[in-house]
Amino acid sequence: MIQRLAHTASVVALGAALAAGAAFATTFTTNANAAAEAAKNSVTAVFKQMNVPVEGRFNHFTADVRFDPANVAASSAKLDVEVASFDIGAPEYNKEVAGDEWFDASHFPHASFVSTQIKPGANGAFTVAGKLTIKGKTTDVVVPVQYRKDGANQVFDGTLPIKRLAYGIGSGEWKDTSIVADDVQIKFHIVSAAH
Template identity: 25%
Template sequence: MKKITLVATALLMSFATFAQTWKVDKAHAKVGFTVTHLLMSEVDGNFKAFDATITSSKEDFSDAVFEVSADISSIDTDNEMRDNDLKSEKHFDAAKFPKFSFKSTSISKVADKKYKLKGDLTLKGVTKPITLDLALTGTGMNGRTKKPKAGFKITGIIKRTDFGVGSMPAAVVGEDVELRAVGEFEQM
């Protein structure tokens, strides 16, 4: 019995060492969105304060778990009045719900370096499953730290009212919100 326990422990430890954590390089990353305004133009926004990690044991990231969060109060649409309105209780209610978060629950490869990423998005106190497109945009080595790096782009569409964001009609602010996150990650 002791021998089986030791073998099982050794196997578990070897699997644990396989999993690698990758941290976002914030100087080479962005978390943002686009929404249609008055059925005629698009407004882009970003979250200036965010964090993201990836945990994966496979070189092609086909088992990766992505975690992303951002501070709602860091929203930036290049218009201070609009930013303050978005932070208000009418939209994101940053005082009551200071962050949004996403954690993937599964990943499936659809083509070379292309995946479907399923996970739970929590926004304004509402958690819903969503599916996003994920692309591995490249891999390499950080010349300074000599650590592996990988680049990703995540895109998808959510309905803002599914999360209780904004009550204005879709003719004023579009119902669909395009999500876009890009970034380089470095192995820890």
């Protein structure tokens, strides 16, 4: 039961990850270079189960990011995530978190993030405001992102905190935050070819 809870919480975190990863992913295509870039990307969700940190990974997502550090106001980001691809390390738990009480992937197969504004900060920091939709619930979020160049690539890192219950993730007995915490940290590392 405890493991079941942990997996479920991971799914919640995953939804938040969408927003974070969406902010700076690139459109992935089937060419070799794009595949290599996609392999460098990660979106993970960290939460506490029985006060012990647990981390899961979101495996399938597509994104369209148009980012120009010289013209940030014209930059944009969109992300679409297949919620059933959340992976906490065991097929039976992955199936459970895709179920009705957690992501309800049969009714809400995708989570999404669409940016509305990107603002520059100091020392490579940016804030990305946008609409995060998980399980049919849309909220306004602001994602802090750290940006840097790495050769011909752009690299984006950040963490987005969310509350899983705000998106209806974890219903019934899983609303109990003493077992699976409401707080979820979405961490992302996105590498994309500079345009």
